[in-house]
Amino acid sequence: MKSVAILGSTGTIGRNTLDVIRRHPGEFRVAALAAGANSRLLAEQVREFRPRIVSLDRPEDAASFRRGIGIRGLKVLAGLEGAVEIGGGPESTVVVSAITGIAGLRPTLAAVRAGKIVALANKESMVVAGSLLRKAAAASGAVIVPVDSEHSGVFQCLTGGNRPHVKKVILTASGGPFFKTPLREFRTKSVAEALAHPRWRMGRKVTVDSATLMNKGLELIEARALFDLEPGELGILIHPQSIVHALVELCDGSILAQLSPTDMRFPIQYALTYPGRRESGLPPLDLAAAGPLEFHEVELRRYPLLALALRALKEGGSLPVALNAANEVAVEAFLSGRIGFLGITDVLHAALDRHIRASVLDLDDIFDIDRRTRERTARIIQRKE
Numbered sequence: 195m196k197s198v199a200i201l202g203s204t205g206t207i208g209r210n211t212l213d214v215i216r217r218h219p220g221e222f223r224v225a226a227l228a229a230g231a232n233s234r235l236l237a238e239q240v241r242e243f244r245p246r247i248v249s250l251d252r253p254e255d256a257a258s259f260r261r262g263i264g265i266r267g268l269k270v271l272a273g274l275e276g277a278v279e280i281g282g283g284p285e286s287t288v289v290v291s292a293i294t295g296i297a298g299l300r301p302t303l304a305a306v307r308a309g310k311i312v313a314l315a316n317k318e319s320m321v322v323a324g325s326l327l328r329k330a331a332a333a334s335g336a337v338i339v340p341v342d343s344e345h346s347g348v349f350q351c352l353t354g355g356n357r358p359h360v361k362k363v364i365l366t367a368s369g370g371p372f373f374k375t376p377l378r379e380f381r382t383k384s385v386a387e388a389l390a391h392p393r394w395r396m397g398r399k400v401t402v403d404s405a406t407l408m409n410k411g412l413e414l415i416e417a418r419a420l421f422d423l424e425p426g427e428l429g430i431l432i433h434p435q436s437i438v439h440a441l442v443e444l445c446d447g448s449i450l451a452q453l454s455p456t457d458m459r460f461p462i463q464y465a466l467t468y469p470g471r472r473e474s475g476l477p478p479l480d481l482a483a484a485g486p487l488e489f490h491e492v493e494l495r496r497y498p499l500l501a502l503a504l505r506a507l508k509e510g511g512s513l514p515v516a517l518n519a520a521n522e523v524a525v526e527a528f529l530s531g532r533i534g535f536l537g538i539t540d541v542l543h544a545a546l547d548r549h550i551r552a553s554v555l556d557l558d559d560i561f562d563i564d565r566r567t568r569e570r571t572a573r574i575i576q577r578k579e
């Protein structure tokens with residue numbers, strides 16, 4: 195039996211992971227769960243899956259959870275330290291990294307340093323600390339198996355010795371809710387409209403990133419780090435049906451594609467069973483019923499944040515860290531109604547125009563750039579209010 199720890203168990207990826215585990219009794223044991231603030235859902239998960247360790251972000255939530263849960267022997271931890279202990283602790287051999295944002299970096303790094311199989315959904319970690327995570331994995335023997343559907347698709351296409359023959363890796367993008375929206379209407383787009391993704395049910399931050407296509411930009415930076423590719427070896431195609439997740443072009447002109455239904459339980463299950471495979475019990479893809487599959491070039495003028503992310507992909511260094519930090523702050527401001535949809539773009543441009551390139555050698559550098567960019571972005575938002 196594989197013992198699994200989930201960082202972000204109460205989120206969309208966390209809940210889907212538990213559903214995959216529920217469907218495979220006898221294959222997986224839930225060893226530990228880390229949540230943010232949703233103690234009610236965490237309590238339900240604890241009663242069903244009986245982990246030995248859990249954590250909540252705030253110490254006061256952890257204290258009242260400990261008093262209320264009434265399960266003897268359950269260790270209840272708190273804060274970043276709790277999540278790091280769950281990521282790196284000896285109870286699990288597989289860690290699903292599904293906390294949103296840079297908050298997931300230290301717990302993910304702990305799992306990588308402990309040599310585990312790390313099922314990585316938290317793309318922001320790879321964006322800001324890709325080379326650090328890869329070095330740590332090489333030193334510890336950890337295997338990072340991507341959960342993002344596009345990267346899982348690439349990963350699956352690259353099994354079987356294809357890596358040396360890769361010419362280009364293409365990630366697909368649904369285009370988000372505004373793929374066909376006239377540009378003049380972008381200014382008035384509401385939070386509810388940005389959250390109405392046509393294909394995927396996801397957490398709020400990643401859904402807004404999908405509407406601006408920043409998500410695809412972050413994914414390109416993630417792919418560069420995960421698969422050791424040059425920016426010129428990466429591309430994107432808009433594919434509104436979200437059935438083909440990735441395309442890998444080989445030197446002889448063959449293109450391998452990975453297809454699966456639009457359901458995150460497929461890539462999650464692949465990461466959990468890696469290097470093996472199991473029946474999923476989920477409805478299979480019916481290509482005849484799916485209808486035509488379309489592919490379109492990306493119109494960059496519709497997605498200025500993607501253009502910004504492409505710059506960060508090429509420049510590397512501290513720019514991806516600053517891009518991620520400014521984006522996290524701006525998206526949060528949009529979700530809380532402080533700026534409009536196009537305000538996200540304005541704020542990011544202003545924040546990154548003032549970014550001074552710095553070298554990124556270690557975790558301290560990353561958190562320093564992250565903190566300074568967040569402060570600058572918060573000031574820019576304040577001035578706009």
Ligand SMILES: NC(=O)c1ccc[n+]([C@@H]2O[C@H](COP(=O)([O-])OP(=O)(O)OC[C@H]3O[C@@H](n4cnc5c(N)ncnc54)[C@H](OP(=O)(O)O)[C@@H]3O)[C@@H](O)[C@H]2O)c1
Pocket residue numbers: 201202203204205206207208228229230231232233250251273277291292293294295297315316317318341342343394395396397398399400458
């Ligand atoms: N959803 C998808 O289909 C999808 C696909 C590909 C990649 N991803 C990536 O996977 C990650 C998670 O996405 P999601 O859609 O699952 O997001 P989500 O639904 O918003 O869930 C985020 C999870 O992180 C927890 N969390 C947030 N801050 C925390 C903190 N400081 N300490 C501990 N836990 C914390 C939340 O806890 P509470 O809810 O308890 O506060 C929740 O469990 C993101 O990086 C996203 O880009 C998601």
